[in-house]
Amino acid sequence: MLALLFPGQGSQEVGMGRDLYDGSSAARAVFDAADAALGFSLSKLCFEGPEDELRLTEKQQPAILTTSIAALRALEERLSIRPAYVAGHSLGEYSALVAAGAIASDSAAALVNARGRFMQEAVPEGEGAMAAILGATPEIIRDACRAAAAEIGQVVSPANYNSPAQTVIAGAVAAVERAIALAKQAGAKKAVALPVSAPFHCALMQPAADKLASEMAQLSFSKPTVPIVTNVEAEPNDEAERIPALLEQQVTAPVRFNESVARLASLGVTHVLELGPGRVLSGLVARIDRGLSRSSASNLSEIAEVAEVLASDAQ
Numbered sequence: 001m002l003a004l005l006f007p008g009q010g011s012q013e014v015g016m017g018r019d020l021y022d023g024s025s026a027a028r029a030v031f032d033a034a035d036a037a038l039g040f041s042l043s044k045l046c047f048e049g050p051e052d053e054l055r056l057t058e059k060q061q062p063a064i065l066t067t068s069i070a071a072l073r074a075l076e077e078r079l080s081i082r083p084a085y086v087a088g089h090s091l092g093e094y095s096a097l098v099a100a101g102a103i104a105s106d107s108a109a110a111l112v113n114a115r116g117r118f119m120q121e122a123v124p125e126g127e128g129a130m131a132a133i134l135g136a137t138p139e140i141i142r143d144a145c146r147a148a149a150a151e152i153g154q155v156v157s158p159a160n161y162n163s164p165a166q167t168v169i170a171g172a173v174a175a176v177e178r179a180i181a182l183a184k185q186a187g188a189k190k191a192v193a194l195p196v197s198a199p200f201h202c203a204l205m206q207p208a209a210d211k212l213a214s215e216m217a218q219l220s221f222s223k224p225t226v227p228i229v230t231n232v233e234a235e236p237n238d239e240a241e242r243i244p245a246l247l248e249q250q251v252t253a254p255v256r257f258n259e260s261v262a263r264l265a266s267l268g269v270t271h272v273l274e275l276g277p278g279r280v281l282s283g284l285v286a287r288i289d290r291g292l293s294r295s296s297a298s299n300l301s302e303i304a305e306v307a308e309v310l311a312s313d314a315q
Contacts, residue, residue, distance in 0.1 A: 006088035006095035011278030027070035058116035068276030100224035128199030135189025159201035234259035
C-alpha cells in the first residue's frame with residue numbers, strides 16, 4: 001500500500017525542477033500555471049535563483065510546492081499511481097491537498113505565497129527562534145518548553161515532532177534558549193539553532209493564522225479523492241469542509257510528523273514515496289519506522305527509477 005509524502009520548507013535548492021520542466025509537458029504546465037497565478041517567474045527563480053531570494057519564506061513556499069507537484073505530474077505521465085493516503089510536512093500538506101484533488105496547484109501556489117508572507121510578518125525579525133533538539137523524547141522536550149515558558153514569561157513550545165528523538169521547538173529567543181538548557185539538563189544530546197526568519201508553528205504565529213483564514217474564506221476546497229493524514233491531528237481527513245480549519249490550526253500547532261508516519265503504518269501503508277526537492281522526509285521515516293519501504297524522487301532520472309519499482313510492485 002502506497003502513501004505519498006511532500007516536503008516542507010528548507011528542502012529548496014537552486015536548479016530544482018529544471019529537468020522536470022524541460023522533459024515533461026505535464027510538469028511544465030504546473031510551472032507555467034504557477035508563474036501566471038503569482039504574477040512573477042517562479043520557474044526562473046527555481047531554476048536560476050538567486051539563492052537569497054529563493055530562501056524568502058513567501059517565495060520558498062510556492063517554489064517547493066510547485067516543484068513537488070511537477071514531480072508528481074511527471075511521474076503520472078509514466079505510470080498511473082493510486083496512493084492510499086497522502087501527507088506532507090507543514091507546507092507539504094498543501095502539496096498533499098493538490099495531489100488529492102482538493103485544490104488546484106496554481107491556487108495552492110498563490111495561497112502558500114500569501115501564507116509565507118503572513119508568517120514572515122507575524123513576528124519582527126530577530127525576536128523569534130527555532131531549534132532542533134536531538135536525543136530526547138517528545139515528552140522531555142514538552143516539559144522543558146513548559147518550564148521555560150513559565151520561567152521566562154514568553155512563548156516557547158514544540159513546533160515539529162519529526163521523529164522519536166528529534167523535536168523542533170519555536171518561540172521567543174530567550175524562551176527558546178532556556179528550553180534548550182532545560183532539555184539538555186534532562187538528557188538531550190544536542191540542540192541546533194535553525195536558520196529561519198520566524199518562529200513557525202507556535203502561538204506567536206496567531207496573526208498569520210488569522211490572515212490565512214481570511215484568505216481561505218475566498219476559496220472553495222473540493223472533496224479529496226485520497227485521505228490526507230493531517231499535521232494537526234495525525235489522522236486521515238477526506239472532508240472538504242474541514243480543510244480550512246485544519247490549515248488555520250496548522251499555523252500555530254505543532255507538526256505531528258512522527259505520529260503521522262506511525263498512523264500511516266497502522267493503516268496498512270508499506271511504501272512511502274517522497275515527491276519534491278530533498279530527501280528530508282525519507283530520512284525521518286527511516287528513524288520512525290524502518291519497516292516502511294522508502295523512496296524519493298525530485299528529477300526525471302529518479303522518477304524513472306521509482307516508476308519502475310512501483311510498476312514491479314503492482315504486478
